[in-house]
Amino acid sequence: DGGITQSPKYLFRKEGQNVTLSCEQNLNHDAMYWYRQDPGQGLRLIYYSQIVNDFQKGDIAEGYSVSREKKESFPLTVTSAQKNPTAFYLCASSMELQNTEAFFGQGTRLTVV
Amino acid sequence: GEDVEQSLFLSVREGDSSVINCTYTDSSSTYLYWYKQEPGAGLQLLTYIFSNMDMKQDQRLTVLLNKKDKHLSLRIADTQTGDSAIYFCAERANTGGFKTIFGAGTRLFVKA
Numbered sequence: 025d026g027g028i029t030q031s032p033k034y035l036f037r038k039e040g041q042n043v044t045l046s047c048e049q050n051l052n053h054d055a056m057y058w059y060r061q062d063p064g065q066g067l068r069l070i071y072y073s074q075i076v077n078d079f080q081k082g083d084i085a086e087g088y089s090v091s092r093e094k095k096e097s098f099p100l101t102v103t104s105a106q107k108n109p110t111a112f113y114l115c116a117s118s119m120e121l122q123n124t125e126a127f128f129g130q131g132t133r134l135t136v137v
Numbered sequence: 138g139e140d141v142e143q144s145l146f147l148s149v150r151e152g153d154s155s156v157i158n159c160t161y162t163d164s165s166s167t168y169l170y171w172y173k174q175e176p177g178a179g180l181q182l183l184t185y186i187f188s189n190m191d192m193k194q195d196q197r198l199t200v201l202l203n204k205k206d207k208h209l210s211l212r213i214a215d216t217q218t219g220d221s222a223i224y225f226c227a228e229r230a231n232t233g234g235f236k237t238i239f240g241a242g243t244r245l246f247v248k249a
Contacts, residue, residue: 128179
């Protein structure tokens with residue numbers, strides 16, 4: 025079955041540690057995205073990638089980093105520079121950047137302890 | 138700037154119709170979307186409407202677009218308990234390229 029998979033579903037991090045969230049898709053999509061979701065707020069775009077080996081900052085990129093070495097994979101690293109990392113993180117992909125329909129993963133809930 | 142607003146909560150009885158409303162600010166929006174998010178899950182695209190359309194119907198779902206007032210609504214007929222979820226309105230703004238702006242989401246409670 026084609027789809028987009030995020031792992032892990034729940035993640036706990038100690039303050040000061042970096043942590044990497046996984047996002048894999050087998051939909052042959054060029055474009056991939058990372059969003060952050062906080063209670064009572066809409067989704068906010070962290071980073072996006074139009075194509076392999078290319079990525080751009082979104083609205084709230086500070087404290088995050090990404091890589092796009094393979095078409096299928098777009099991991100997000102939450103660094104210790106991110107002051108308020110506890111949130112629900114959603115990865116999405118679409119055929120291309122301009123495509124109307126984005127497919128979302130199930131999300132990773134990150135909690136800093 | 139670009140903004141999408143929607144009320145945070147809606148409660149309906151099973152079998153009634155639900156109407157979730159949304160307003161947006163970017164008059165150059167090309168597509169407007171409704172996504173559904175069930176607890177602990179990602180977003181699922183329910184439906185979308187192109188900005189030159191007034192209405193779109195898909196089974197129990199009806200989307201109405203008033204472009205003049207920049208108002209979008211989602212009507213769910215015969216609401217079921219399985220419809221309980223958060224519903225996100227989103228617009229694809231023409232300004233700044235591809236960017237999709239999401240509202241905060243409306244939490245729909247369906248009472249049996």
